Amino acid sequence: MALFASCIADLAAPGPARAAVEVLEAMGCRVSFPEAQSCCGQPALNSGFPGEGRLLARHWIETFEPFQAVVSPSGSCVAHVHHQFPRILEGPWAARARDMAGRTYEFSQFVAAYGEGLPLALDATVTVHDSCHMWRALGERRSVRSVLGRIEGLRIVEMEDADTCCGFGGTFSAKFPYVSVAMADAKLARGQGAGAQWMVSADPGCLMHLQARAAWKGSPLQARHLAEVVRDALGPGGGR
Template sequence: MVSVRNAGRNSESDDTKDTDSGVSSGGGVNRSAGVSPPGGGALGGSDGTESVGGAEDAAAVETRERGEAVGRRAMPREVALFVTCVGDFAASGPARAAVTVLERMGVRVTVPKAQSCCGQPALNSGFPVEAAALARHWVEVFEPHPAVVAIAGSCAGMTVHHYPRILDGPWRARAEAILDRMWEFTRFVADHGENLALRTAAERTVTYHDSCHMLRNLRERDAPREVLGRVEGLELREMRDPDICCGFGGTFAVKFPEVSTAMADRKLRQVHDTGATELVSADSGCLLHLDGRRDASGETTPRACHVAEILRDALPREPR
């Protein structure tokens, strides 16, 4: 098991590509699946499609081995919750649910009030200087805390992949030190929440959507499915293409609304075909996008909810 920083440092992705996920069933990186080299993407000049094949190079081996060592750490007793802009301004439910789950695991949760945007919208819009200013603020906010848990794979992917590229010198070193002790929420629960008693009050059927950044940047496919699989009475029905973009892509949905809407409709048709009553993801941005499109189209199902909300609902009630 690996921390978010080491789970996929050597990959880049395009929010809207219909590509293979490049994730092995064991949570590692499939090196032959079109992973672009370091330095590609928005700041490096690569279009993100160059394929890398063959054996792991020395740097990749070092990253993987370091990640495995990091993943064997004991559960921290205190974490700071990285809420994200969506969690702060548009959808606080997942963050509140995550606090409940983490506290039930015996973890003390702090929510730093000074946290702000991670800088992803600015960087995606072509403003790396402004994004770096926000990154430095993020470092100052989370640096004092012993560990960090991120509630959204997309924002975690921003910190993991782009902070080391837009920050220089001491700022980069400080950021990387935090990333070595940061988890994406479902990975934290998968690693340390195996003793949680999880059971639904009534049978529930869900289908899971892999967000682009969580799957392709963090290389995280297994953790959300693992924790959902621990919930007694919950059935996970996989849609045909769970790894294809929903059309959100942050600013992409604003710049290309017609394309974004068509992609959302395609995703919702696949969700409908599963017969599931709930659409689940670990990224609130995707859920907001798909829920909004569902409402606009007049559909009543499926209800969109975060993995944290599913787990919170499955916890036994505490005695009064």
Template sequence: MAAPVNDSMPATGTGHGGVRPRRVALFLSCAVDFAMPRAGTAAQRILEAMGIEVVVPPAQSCCGQVALNSGHTGPARMLSRHWVDTFAPFDAVVSPSGSCVATVHHGIQRLAEEGWADEAREVAGRTWELTQFLAEYGADLPMALDARVAWHDSCHMLRTLGEKESPRTVLQRIEGLELHEVADSESCCGFGGTFATKFPELSCTMADRKLRTAAEADLTYLVSADPGCLLHLGGRAENTAARVPTIHIAELVLQAMDGSPATTGRVQP
């Protein structure tokens, strides 16, 4: 029988800081790897532009989020242990997936057992969501883009990881960019992993409501750091009257840095 989830274990903090790491491991996440690879490439190029050596560990796998959220603690624990073993050798880990970083900081800590729990907490303490890392160390990045954007706060990044300010800090550094705060920036888009497949009507209704609000704001892009949310919102935008381009913040930042054309946006303005 699989060991129970340890709900009593305190979650790791998200406090970072100190000297900028010279070498980081890039944790892509399943969604970026399989469905949004350009966001991963953009994250790597941004970090390298900061003078950082970026390593993409070939042994990396799922962090266990999907299995854990579906109640499959045994497979989730196996994946989590492998994730910790893979990234333990690195001084810092950066990921373009807010929900996966939330899992590293909280979900894996609930799964960790005696023998690797301390290592899991230590690795989590060195793991950053991309905008957290850029907010801390990327103030000197030259960025300019004529655009009007809104930020979508994904549930896991906002409510589990507790991160709201870092992406806004990064966006506000982009010369010429207007950050528009929509009224429902913190509302769920309806993705929720398997929620979208179990309750498709409700999931689509939630996405359509968010897209209508974004369309009324006359945005160049709706921006987020969670690939799942972007895939869901982008897919609904293609199938509704809401012509709202979606984009991962890594691609937006890269576009602001060197004029690279955006490719994550699912609907062209």
């Protein structure tokens, strides 16, 4: 199986993708990393450039088609592959896109389905941010909590409006920065209100935005990727 890291992992946040590799290997997977991978093209499509989005979609399909399964630690990118590829591509490309959607998994889905035996323990209090594209476009509403629930010693505290957008929205965050930041503030306040140390999500886009806002404000709440939390919880007796 292949790992699709996402361009955010390649450019700015390597941590979650590294952690994903470590967790998948602990599950016994042989993880390949096709070097040609870049970006699913979502930023282009959502910015109004579908031609460029299609170019990257085709490149993505060509890069990952040789693999039986593709796993990505970015829920939004996987949702893009599932929902937008078949919608924006035509003819044989649309058929190839549907085929790929059938074997492209978001990280938490894959771990929830195939990672049951992992010994996991970690002392932490976390809340879950249900990222929009996983929650709605992918329709995945259980796997993150199901994986976190397997970690001994970890406490999940639910925050209000866990499934409300954090305000990232790709280029929305730069086009309407103040609105985007106000939405992040609401999210962070809810997480803090729930008494969490970490806000856990399976979407690097949301996390980059939330962490950048939390750092700017000096908020004690940390935004962390599920893969990193699971990696930290790995091993006999668990992690830290």
